[in-house]
Amino acid sequence: MKRTLYIGAVAAGMMTAGVAVAGTLEDVQAKGHVQCGVSTGLVGFAAADADGNWHGFDVAVCRAVAAAVIGDSQAVKFTPTTGKTRFTALSSGEIDMLARNTTWTYSRDVDLKLTFVGINYYDGQGFMVPAGLGVGSATDLDGATVCIQTGTTTELNLADFFRSNNISYEPVPIETNAEAQQQYLAGACDVYTTDRSGLAATRASFENPADHVILPEIISKEPLGPLVRHGDDHWADAVRWVLNALISAEELGITSGNLAEMAAGTNNPEINRLMGTEGDLGGMLGLDKEWAQRAIAAGGNYGEIFEAHIGESTAIGLARGLNAQWSDGGLIYSPPFR
Amino acid sequence: MAMTSEMTGDRFRLSMLIYDTRYRSQTIQVVAMIGFMLLAAWLITNTVQNLSALGKPIDFSFLGEPASYDINQRLLEYTSRDTHLRASVLGLINTLLVAAMGCVTATIVGGMVGILRLSRNWLISRLMAIYVEGFRNVPVLLWIILVMALMIESLPAPRAFRGENATASLQVFDSVAITNRGVYIPEPLFSRGLGDVSVFGAFSISLDLIVFLAVLGAGIWAAAWVRKRADRIQDSTGVRPVTWWQRIGLIVIPPVIVLTALGFQLGLPALKGFNFAGGIYMRNSLIALWLALSLYTAAFIAETVRGGILAISKGQTEAAAALGLRPRRIMGLVILPQALRVIIPPLISQYLNLTKNSSLAIAVGYMDITGTLGGITMNQTGRELECILLLMLCYLALSLGISAVLNWYNERVKLKER
Numbered sequence: 001m002k003r004t005l006y007i008g009a010v011a012a013g014m015m016t017a018g019v020a021v022a023g024t025l026e027d028v029q030a031k032g033h034v035q036c037g038v039s040t041g042l043v044g045f046a047a048a049d050a051d052g053n054w055h056g057f058d059v060a061v062c063r064a065v066a067a068a069v070i071g072d073s074q075a076v077k078f079t080p081t082t083g084k085t086r087f088t089a090l091s092s093g094e095i096d097m098l099a100r101n102t103t104w105t106y107s108r109d110v111d112l113k114l115t116f117v118g119i120n121y122y123d124g125q126g127f128m129v130p131a132g133l134g135v136g137s138a139t140d141l142d143g144a145t146v147c148i149q150t151g152t153t154t155e156l157n158l159a160d161f162f163r164s165n166n167i168s169y170e171p172v173p174i175e176t177n178a179e180a181q182q183q184y185l186a187g188a189c190d191v192y193t194t195d196r197s198g199l200a201a202t203r204a205s206f207e208n209p210a211d212h213v214i215l216p217e218i219i220s221k222e223p224l225g226p227l228v229r230h231g232d233d234h235w236a237d238a239v240r241w242v243l244n245a246l247i248s249a250e251e252l253g254i255t256s257g258n259l260a261e262m263a264a265g266t267n268n269p270e271i272n273r274l275m276g277t278e279g280d281l282g283g284m285l286g287l288d289k290e291w292a293q294r295a296i297a298a299g300g301n302y303g304e305i306f307e308a309h310i311g312e313s314t315a316i317g318l319a320r321g322l323n324a325q326w327s328d329g330g331l332i333y334s335p336p337f338r
Numbered sequence: 339m340a341m342t343s344e345m346t347g348d349r350f351r352l353s354m355l356i357y358d359t360r361y362r363s364q365t366i367q368v369v370a371m372i373g374f375m376l377l378a379a380w381l382i383t384n385t386v387q388n389l390s391a392l393g394k395p396i397d398f399s400f401l402g403e404p405a406s407y408d409i410n411q412r413l414l415e416y417t418s419r420d421t422h423l424r425a426s427v428l429g430l431i432n433t434l435l436v437a438a439m440g441c442v443t444a445t446i447v448g449g450m451v452g453i454l455r456l457s458r459n460w461l462i463s464r465l466m467a468i469y470v471e472g473f474r475n476v477p478v479l480l481w482i483i484l485v486m487a488l489m490i491e492s493l494p495a496p497r498a499f500r501g502e503n504a505t506a507s508l509q510v511f512d513s514v515a516i517t518n519r520g521v522y523i524p525e526p527l528f529s530r531g532l533g534d535v536s537v538f539g540a541f542s543i544s545l546d547l548i549v550f551l552a553v554l555g556a557g558i559w560a561a562a563w564v565r566k567r568a569d570r571i572q573d574s575t576g577v578r579p580v581t582w583w584q585r586i587g588l589i590v591i592p593p594v595i596v597l598t599a600l601g602f603q604l605g606l607p608a609l610k611g612f613n614f615a616g617g618i619y620m621r622n623s624l625i626a627l628w629l630a631l632s633l634y635t636a637a638f639i640a641e642t643v644r645g646g647i648l649a650i651s652k653g654q655t656e657a658a659a660a661l662g663l664r665p666r667r668i669m670g671l672v673i674l675p676q677a678l679r680v681i682i683p684p685l686i687s688q689y690l691n692l693t694k695n696s697s698l699a700i701a702v703g704y705m706d707i708t709g710t711l712g713g714i715t716m717n718q719t720g721r722e723l724e725c726i727l728l729l730m731l732c733y734l735a736l737s738l739g740i741s742a743v744l745n746w747y748n749e750r751v752k753l754k755e756r
């Protein structure tokens with residue numbers, strides 16, 4: 001009898017584990033924090049400081065989501081993921097969302113059953129070499145040893161690039177950015193390749209950044225963005241519109257500085273809708289009216305987040321380029337809040 | 339249970355399945371077995387159902403798709419346009435390579451350390467004890483990473499060999515390049531080579547190698563025959579003919595003739611562009627993995643060997659000494675043959691451990707089967723369950739294969755009790 005009870009309990013436990021897919025939004029609000037997958041450490045995008053606090057461009061998205069749905073931008077628990085573990089972590093429910101400079105591709109979206117909620121950085125794959133090598137173009141890299149992070153789109157782009165240019169190379173697959181950096185600096189590989197934003201971030205952490213050059217070639221399109229699991233549109237909507245709120249805020253001139261002023265009510269109905277003083281956009285999402293205000297207050301609008309973590313004033317020094325607002329000639333564009 | 343018919347007086351009743359000690363244990367076993375199978379069936383159907391609910395039914399067709407990634411260490415031809423299946427096979431071959439190299443090295447090092455630890459020389463036995471305890475008690479992953487880090491940080495990069503005032507130079511008569519990317523050793527080249535033969539169109543084997551191995555094998559076989567003949571003559575006449583020069587000649591001369599006929603020469607590594615070209619390139623990932631796995635497993639093998647030797651009673655040594663054998667011959671002729679019977683069964687599990695530990699290869703970027711099938715392929719296709727199942731199947735087959743071979747050997751050397 002005891003045994004049957006035991007087996008029954010085990011079976012019941014497994015059954016519930018198998019079918020427990022209530023709304024992620026409700027789950028997140030119930031447990032009081034967002035479990036966010038980030039990279040294992042890429043300065044500017046997601047890196048923990050000496051006190052264990054995470055900072056960065058991707059981290060800011062997680063914090064904005066937490067601020068919007070829970071009301072506290074610190075209510076985020078971070079799970080460092082490698083290129084290999086990130087999708088399994090997301091699919092298995094270990095994390096609620098993934099913000100880890102992940103490229104939006106067809107097969108990840110369709111075959112891996114992931115939902116990319118938007119693009120927060122338009123990137124492309126590039127190469128970094130020591131300036132002393134005297135290499136001016138990626139097509140000069142015949143026979144070079146190339147360090148790559150394994151489990152990413154980079155290794156596929158790399159194979160295609162060298163193949164189509166009919167030159168050879170020696171790939172060195174590496175698990176994390178830190179190991180790649182060590183091998184590259186020791187000269188165990190000639191070239192390090194990843195997204196150009198990642199290269200800039202890695203170079204910024206070097207002792208002598210000026211000794212390394214990023215080659216002009218961009219060999220791929222890498223639209224990076226946060227993503228969630230397939231099958232929970234409600235949660236996907238929440239994350240998507242938090243990101244859009246940050247982007248729209250920049251477009252509409254809402255900053256963390258003038259937030260209170262804007263929230264008091266303006267002549268622009270779109271600002272009023274976003275701030276919750278007009279209509280009930282928050283209610284449609286299952287949130288309160290001030291959700292977007294809190295998201296913007298967490299780290300500022302999209303432009304402020306960019307400047308604070310990876311912009312030209314930081315050590316990483318990335319220009320806005322493609323990532324400027326559409327009104328400034330860039331590709332960053334949010335659907336209207338209406 | 340078709341036992342309702344009347345048997346010897348005692349009528350069978352269903353309740354006897356529980357209350358009769360003759361049947362009770364069978365009843366329990368049958369019930370437990372049914373329960374276990376139900377649980378397994380439920381787990382499997384649940385997994386399959388959940389996967390198809392997710393829209394990812396189990397499907398192995400991805401193995402036929404192009405892999406699209408490159409593999410650095412290729413023992414067979416491979417390009418990024420080949421299939422995932424072929425990439426997995428290459429990974430499996432890399433696993434086999436490092437496992438075979440590791441097992442051989444670990445056996446040699448472990449055997450020597452095990453014997454030396456029993457040495458009466460205090461310094462040697464203490465040093466061996468330190469080695470054994472040091473390697474045995476630190477996880478092998480740390481040893482792998484340590485060896486790799488030492489190689490990367492302490493050896494010169496290829497560009498240090500370049501230029502007028504190069505800071506590094508080739509070793510061993512300018513034929514071996516030791517760099518932090520790996521070691522380049524001379525390779526055999528044949529100016530009048532026979533070319534390659536294609537095996538089922540899947541891969542090709544160098545005919546030169548086949549011819550060389552065939553001739554060498556024939557030479558060794560002939561030398562063994564000469565030795566047996568000498569044994570026979572000694573048995574019948576009491577005088578052993580001197581055959582060492584015949585045997586060496588039979589082994590050495592035919593391969594030398596073959597090599598000369600094929601135009602044998604050594605291809606030396608030379609700096610070309612970013613790297614050395616020519617020569618056999620042993621990547622630092624292979625060396626790090628090989629060294630760390632061998633030294634780690636050798637520590638365990640040393641203890642097995644020491645245990646095996648200690649298991650042989652001291653009387654054997656004393657008896658052999660009384661017959662006038664010298665210590666080295668006592669070890670070789672009396673102790674080790676008996677100790678092998680104790681050593682081999684645990685040795686099998688050490689070989690299995692080494693093979694399975696080789697799956698830590700990705701820590702240093704060695705593309706074994708865990709790195710290809712269980713790494714990049716799994717990542718790019720998103721077929722986690724299929725890849726892991728295949729991976730488990732591969733390791734299972736590999737381990738069972740190793741066990742089968744060694745068990746066969748064990749049958750041969752174990753004590754024949756009559």
